[in-house]
Amino acid sequence: MSGVDMSQNALIEVDDLYVNYGKLAVLFDISLKINQSEVVFLVGRNGAGKTTLFRTIAGFLHPKEGEIKLKGESINGMGAYRIARKGVKYIHQDKQVFGDLSVKENLELSSYATGDYNWEPVFAMFPKLKILIDRKAGKLSGGEKQMLLMGMAIIGKPDLVMMDEPTEGLAPHVIQDLAVSFKEISKTTTLFIVEQNLPIIADIADRVYCMKEGKIIVEEGCREDIQNLCFEQYL
Amino acid sequence: MNKRILSILGPVIIIVLMIIFRYIFPNKITFLTEVVIFSIYVMGNNVLMGYLGYTSFGQPFYLSTGAYSAAIYFAYFGGNIFMAMLVAVIVGFLLSLVLAPGLMRLKSSYFTLINAALCAIGVFVFERLLIDITNGNDGLWFRGNMTATPFLDVRYPKNFFFFVLLILLIALYLYQKMDKSALGISMKATKANPEKMTFIGYNVFLIRSIGYSISIMMSALAGALYAINFGFVNPSLGENTRAIEVLLATLIGGVGSVFGPFFGALGFLGMKDIVSSFMSRWEFVVGIITIVVLFKFNRGIWGLIQDGAGLLQSRKKREKTVKVEE
Amino acid sequence: MEIWITAIIYGLATSGILFLVSLALSIGYGLMRVVNMEAMLYYSFGAYVTYTIISVTGSFILGALGGMVVGAGLGLIVETQLLRKIYDRPMMFTMVVTFGVFMIGIGIIQFVWGLEPKPVASPISAIVKIFGGVQIPAYRLLIIVVAIAAYILIQLMMNRTIIGKALRAGIDNRENVEGLGVNINKIFTITFIVASAFAGLGGALNAPLVMVGPYMGFDMLLFAFITVILGGLGSIKGTMVAALILGQVINVGGTLWAPLAFVGPFIVMFFTILIRPTGLFGKEI
Numbered sequence: 001m002s003g004v005d006m007s008q009n010a011l012i013e014v015d016d017l018y019v020n021y022g023k024l025a026v027l028f029d030i031s032l033k034i035n036q037s038e039v040v041f042l043v044g045r046n047g048a049g050k051t052t053l054f055r056t057i058a059g060f061l062h063p064k065e066g067e068i069k070l071k072g073e074s075i076n077g078m079g080a081y082r083i084a085r086k087g088v089k090y091i092h093q094d095k096q097v098f099g100d101l102s103v104k105e106n107l108e109l110s111s112y113a114t115g116d117y118n119w120e121p122v123f124a125m126f127p128k129l130k131i132l133i134d135r136k137a138g139k140l141s142g143g144e145k146q147m148l149l150m151g152m153a154i155i156g157k158p159d160l161v162m163m164d165e166p167t168e169g170l171a172p173h174v175i176q177d178l179a180v181s182f183k184e185i186s187k188t189t190t191l192f193i194v195e196q197n198l199p200i201i202a203d204i205a206d207r208v209y210c211m212k213e214g215k216i217i218v219e220e221g222c223r224e225d226i227q228n229l230c231f232e233q234y235l
Numbered sequence: 236m237n238k239r240i241l242s243i244l245g246p247v248i249i250i251v252l253m254i255i256f257r258y259i260f261p262n263k264i265t266f267l268t269e270v271v272i273f274s275i276y277v278m279g280n281n282v283l284m285g286y287l288g289y290t291s292f293g294q295p296f297y298l299s300t301g302a303y304s305a306a307i308y309f310a311y312f313g314g315n316i317f318m319a320m321l322v323a324v325i326v327g328f329l330l331s332l333v334l335a336p337g338l339m340r341l342k343s344s345y346f347t348l349i350n351a352a353l354c355a356i357g358v359f360v361f362e363r364l365l366i367d368i369t370n371g372n373d374g375l376w377f378r379g380n381m382t383a384t385p386f387l388d389v390r391y392p393k394n395f396f397f398f399v400l401l402i403l404l405i406a407l408y409l410y411q412k413m414d415k416s417a418l419g420i421s422m423k424a425t426k427a428n429p430e431k432m433t434f435i436g437y438n439v440f441l442i443r444s445i446g447y448s449i450s451i452m453m454s455a456l457a458g459a460l461y462a463i464n465f466g467f468v469n470p471s472l473g474e475n476t477r478a479i480e481v482l483l484a485t486l487i488g489g490v491g492s493v494f495g496p497f498f499g500a501l502g503f504l505g506m507k508d509i510v511s512s513f514m515s516r517w518e519f520v521v522g523i524i525t526i527v528v529l530f531k532f533n534r535g536i537w538g539l540i541q542d543g544a545g546l547l548q549s550r551k552k553r554e555k556t557v558k559v560e561e
Numbered sequence: 562m563e564i565w566i567t568a569i570i571y572g573l574a575t576s577g578i579l580f581l582v583s584l585a586l587s588i589g590y591g592l593m594r595v596v597n598m599e600a601m602l603y604y605s606f607g608a609y610v611t612y613t614i615i616s617v618t619g620s621f622i623l624g625a626l627g628g629m630v631v632g633a634g635l636g637l638i639v640e641t642q643l644l645r646k647i648y649d650r651p652m653m654f655t656m657v658v659t660f661g662v663f664m665i666g667i668g669i670i671q672f673v674w675g676l677e678p679k680p681v682a683s684p685i686s687a688i689v690k691i692f693g694g695v696q697i698p699a700y701r702l703l704i705i706v707v708a709i710a711a712y713i714l715i716q717l718m719m720n721r722t723i724i725g726k727a728l729r730a731g732i733d734n735r736e737n738v739e740g741l742g743v744n745i746n747k748i749f750t751i752t753f754i755v756a757s758a759f760a761g762l763g764g765a766l767n768a769p770l771v772m773v774g775p776y777m778g779f780d781m782l783l784f785a786f787i788t789v790i791l792g793g794l795g796s797i798k799g800t801m802v803a804a805l806i807l808g809q810v811i812n813v814g815g816t817l818w819a820p821l822a823f824v825g826p827f828i829v830m831f832f833t834i835l836i837r838p839t840g841l842f843g844k845e846i
Contacts, residue, residue, distance in 0.1 A: 060736060084742035096737050098730040105726050112723045113742035152741060290653040337835045343652050344596055344794065348786050349834055352827040355783060359824040476779060479660060486657065516676065519668020525661030529654060 009035040010069075011160055011190050012057065012088075017066035019049075019056050026052050028214045030066070034160065039182070039191045041201050043231065044211035050194045051093060053211070054162050058090035059083040071159070084113065087159035091166065093194075095145040099138025103129060106137050106148055107155065114156025122151040125184055143174035147181070154185060161185065162192045167200065179203060202227050210234045245494045246407040253400055264396055270504050271399040272460045275406055277484045277496035279453030284482070285491025286419065287446045288426035289343055292478040293350025296357040297451045299473025301327055301458025303361055306375045306468040307368060314382035316389060320459045327455030331448035339443045354475045362470040371470070378466030389463070399460055406453070407494070413449070414493045422446050423491070483521065486528055489535025498536040566695045568816040569809065574701040576808030577708025578770075581763030582781055583788040583800050584715070585636065585756040591732050591795030592749050593648040598659040599639060601778035601785060602666035603632035603757040607764025608773045609670060612679050621684035625765035632761020633754045640753040645746060663778070670775045678774035704766050711759055712801055718755070719797065728752055732795065787830045793843020802841060 012034040019027035027049050034040050042050050055061045057068055059080035068075050075083055084090070098106055107129075111117045123130045126147040132140065137148060146166055153161045166182075167175045179200050185191060186204065195201055201208060205226050210218040212234065220231045256267055276298060283289045301323040308322045334353075338346060362371050369375050381390055389398040413419045421442050425432050429439050462468045480503065488499020506524065510517045532539065582604045589597035607628030614624035643662065647655050687699040719725035727748050731738045738745050764777075771777060788807055792799025807826050815822030833840065 058740060060739075079744075080736070080739040081742050081744045084740055089742075090740045092737060092740065096734055098733050098737070100729055100733055101726060106730075108723060109727055109730055109738065109743065110741050112727065156742070284653065288651075288653070290656060341834065341838055344590075344656075345790065345834055345838060347596070347652075347656060348790050349831065351783060351786065352831050355827045356824060356831065359820065359827075363820050363824075475783060476776075479664070482657060516668065516671050518664040518671070522661045522664030522666075522668060525664065526658060529658050529661070 011036050011038075011071060012192070013067075013069040013072075014057070015067045015069075017053075017056065017068065018064045019052055019061055020064045021052075025064075026214050027056070027063075030216055032209055032216060032219070034190060034192055036159075037186070037190055038206045039186045039204050040193070041205045041208045042192065042194045042211060043196070043201070043208060048211040049214040050211055051164055052214075054090060054164055054192075054194065057083075058088060058162065081113070087156075089153040089156075089158045089161045091149045091153055091161065091163045093164040093168070095142055095149060095169075097137040097140065097145050097148055099136065101137055102134050103137055103140070103148055104133045106152060110152040110155040116156040119151075119155070121154060125154070125181060126151050142170050143178070146170070146178060150181060150185065154189065158189060160190045160192060164194045165196065166193065167195065167197050175200070198229055198232070202229060242411070242493065246404055246411070249407065249494065249497050250400060250404055257396065264392055266504065266508060268392065268396045268399055268464060270501050271396070271403050272457050272464065273481075273484065273504055274403055274497040274500040275460065276454055276457035277481055277488065277500045278406060278410055279450045279457065280481045280485050281488075281490065281492075281496045282422075282446050282450040282453070284485050285495075286422040286426060287443055289443075289447075290347045290482065291350040292347050292475070292482075293352070293354040293357075294454055294481045295473045295475065295477045296350070296354040297327065297330070297454035298458040298461070299357055299361060299468070299470070300330060301455025302462040302468045302472055303369065303375070303458075304455065305459035305462040306377055309377035309380045309462075310375055311368075314380045316381060316384055316463060319463065320456060323455045323459035323462075324452050327452040328448060330455075331444070331451040334451075335444040335447050339440055339447060351475055351478065354473060354478060357473045358470050358475075361473065369468075369470075374467045374469030376467040381463070381466075392464075395464060399464075402456075402460070403497075406456075407497070411493050418442070418445060479521070479525075483525055483528075486525070486533075487535055489537035492535070492537045495535050495537035498540070502536055563695050564816060565813065566692055567697065568812045570691075570695075570697050570705075571701060572808040572812035573805075574704040574808070575811050576804040577704045578763050578767045579784060579788050579807055580708050580801055580804035581711060581759045581766070583785040583792075583804065584797070585753070585760045586785050587789040587792070587795060587797060587800045588752055588756045589644065590789065591797075592728070592752065593644055594652075595644055595648050595655045595659065596652065596794075597639075597644060598656060598782065599662040599666060600659075600757075600760060601782045602639075602663060603635050603760035604764040604767075604781055604785075605670060605773075605775075605778035606635055606666070607632045607761030608681075608768040608777060609674055609679075609764075610761075611765040611768050612674075612681050612773050615681060624768075625762060628761040628765035628768075629758045630761070632764065633758035636754050636757025636760075637750065640750050644753075645749075663782075667775050667778065674775070676775060678772035681768040681773055683769040700769065707762070707766060711762070715755070715759075715797060724748055724751060784826060787826045790840055791830050791833055793840030796840075796842040799840060799842030 010033045014030055014032045017027055017030040018025065030053060042053070044050050052061065056063055059075065059078055059082070062077050070083070070086055070088060075086070098109070101109070107119060107122065111119075128144065129147060129151055132144060137145065140148065150161070167178055170178070175197060182191065182193070182200070183204055206223070208220040208226055208231050209216050210220070210231050218231055218234050220226055253267060253271065257264065260267070276294070279297070280291065280294050283291050304323040304326040305319040308319045338349060341349060361369050383390065387394045387398060389395045421432070421437060425437070425439050425442050432439050432442070458472070461472065484499040484503035485496060486499070487502045488497065489495030507517065510520050514520065528535070582601070585600040585603060586597060589595050589600060610631045611621070611624035611628040614627045615621055618624075639662065643658070647658060683698070683700050685700045685703060688696050689699045689702060690696055719729060727738060727743050727745070731745050731748060735745055784807070788803045789800055791806065792801070792803030806829065810825040810829055811822050814825040
């Protein structure tokens with residue numbers, strides 16, 4: 001019965017997705033669902049296809065077969081910027097801010113795209129950004145860059161924020177701060193995160209998907225199992 | 236199998252084709268001679284474009300360097316045609332030794348444009364700087380200085396045609412050897428992924444420099460043959476505006492193939508010959524053909540020939556399988 | 562002494578033209594990593610349209626405006642119909658394709674205006690005396706003023722408007738800008754139109770100084786390339802600095818020894834690239 005419920009709330013639905021790079025097939029028969037206000041994690045080794053899946057959902061790659069639905073509407077083949085405007089924000093790996101632009105200009109860009117010029121929620125969540133507002137984004141530390149990217153992502157009140165390895169390369173205490181921010185963001189927004197940091201997953205995940213060699217091999221939806229890291233054996 | 240037969244027979248087909256043309260169109264001998272010389276020039280460009288992945292907008296510079304080397308030899312030193320060709324190739328080689336250390340470090344786009352600059356500098360050198368030697372725009376005339384060659388006096392156009400055809404045959408044979416050799420393979424591998432080649436221990440710079448050197452020497456040889464054919468040389472041979480001709484011929488023939496350059500030269504010059512007979516200016520047509528070739532026939536004429544052969548082959552196979560099924 | 566001051570000021574005017582016509586090349590590369598050889602069409606069409614409008618209406622200002630509009634229009638067509646579709650192809654492919662477009666454009670010019678070069682009269686024949694008696698044609702000064710205005714305008718656009726900020730971000734990382742929800746194609750198109758309009762203006766301004774002929778774009782192409790390569794592909798500041806250097810090399814160098822006016826820029830570029838393969842302000846790409 002719960003399955004019916006879930007499909008009604010589904011924010012993102014991916015059905016039988018196949019993706020190729022040229023002639024090389026990289027994703028096979030991927031199906032998944034992300035419901036409103038869930039925190040879903042995607043785990044797997046390097047090269048398992050996690051980033052490819054994210055890029056496909058965000059519209060930077062187009063599927064060979066299969067369908068991606070956002071709130072029941074197909075977004076196959078839609079341009080990346082249109083998907084972003086529909087409320088799916090994607091934060092790339094490697095914390096790529098626009099280094100030549102100041103923090104303020106970075107935020108302005110996000111406001112320009114979404115038409116939302118209210119930065120109060122951003123500063124409420126990341127007070128540090130207000131202090132750094134005129135700093136060149138290229139001069140920020142890794143944690144500050146990630147804050148800026150998350151701040152930019154939540155402008156325009158998106159339905160879904162996808163983050164690719166947000167804690168990678170950061171110091172432990174910075175990661176702890178970010179974990180608090182994830183919880184904070186998840187109160188208003190659905191989150192879909194690629195992550196290697198198991199304690200964070202154990203702490204906040206509602207559901208976990210494991211990928212291997214271009215396929216989803218396990219879906220773990222039970223909080224208790226997640227807390228005990230039952231999926232670890234598949235990594 | 237068919238593709239292999241095609242590649243073994245390639246040089247023979249080309250030579251026979253040219254001899255047939257020679258007798259079908261007896262008054263087109265100048266044109267056919269130009270096709271053969273141009274083929275060698277295009278083969279030189281194809282080493283850069285097809286094997287190394289460099290596009291040069293300065294090939295006319297190397298061509299005119301060869302032509303002027305031969306012309307200066309004839310005008311001031313001697314009359315031996317073989318010596319003139321040798322001088323041109325040696326000058327080309329020395330030029331590549333001087334330029335390769337700088338040019339082979341460049342990114343592809345900068346290489347392209349640096350070559351365009353070389354072309355302009357070359358015209359300046361031949362037209363202005365060396366005006367006392369080259370007579371500037373009036374051109375350097377030397378036909379009277381050329382001496383007869385044994386067996387076949389190549390000073391006559393009829394004989395010269397067979398002479399250049401022989402050179403083309405040798406060039407094609409060596410080109411095919413190069414294609415199959417470790418050098419040819421490592422050049423193509425470098426084009427595909429230079430970083431990986433470096434990682435597995437190849438000297439990418441050296442591989443590129445050798446290819447660049449071959450390209451220049453072939454262009455210089457073609458230049459010398461042009462000079463011998465015309466009996467004079469002037470700076471317009473090396474102008475920037477002519478850079479596109481050899482690029483386009485390479486593309487039309489099929490980039491990176493052994494026999495493509497010949498078909499490119501034949502196709503390009505043939506087209507030019509036909510179009511210019513009813514249109515005085517043909518930039519428009521060349522532009523359109525360039526775009527059509529790039530978008531629709533990116534493997535060129537040789538690619539089409541191979542596909543054709545492949546088609547025949549697969550039809551035969553299909554017939555065979557049908558028979559087996561019966 | 563007078564001869565050198567004249568040369569320097571003529572050099573600044575040359576720099577102005579070089580800057581205006583090179584912008585489309587530089588921006589085309591910066592935005593799309595396409596070496597767009599057809600950029601000089603905007604320049605030559607700009608000059609031809611100016612010629613035609615002047616011969617019909619007699620007004621140079623109308624002519625220059627017409628040149629800008631036609632340059633911009635061509636830029637719009639080429640960017641949306643061609644460049645956008647090929648920007649991820651290899652460099653060689655895009656170079657030769659855009660060169661093909663350039664050839665077609667030259668062919669169209671030959672059909673429409675014929676092969677004969679056309680003279681365009683200078684709109685201002687006044688001579689200005691500066692520095693106690695050095696005579697300079699006012700028209701050259703006008704070119705310098707217009708080019709400075711164009712540079713300030715483009716800097717304001719890049720630094721003060723949101724489109725400029727999105728553009729700088731897009732040059733840095735195209736995908737991330739799209740990921741925010743910005744229609745980066747639209748931004749690129751707008752910028753490209755501005756750059757093409759400047760190239761058209763360059764053609765209009767240069768028309769009275771040179772004969773307007775089918776191959777004028779070809780002649781300019783080499784110098785425009787030297788400008789953007791010397792400055793570093795994709796850098797607007799670099800384009801400006803390189804234009805300033807080349808203007809002086811052409812005019813002061815040419816006064817020193819006439820052939821330098823043609824070959825000097827090539828020599829400067831040649832050695833700069835050998836020492837600094839990315840040009841003066843270019844980034845490693």
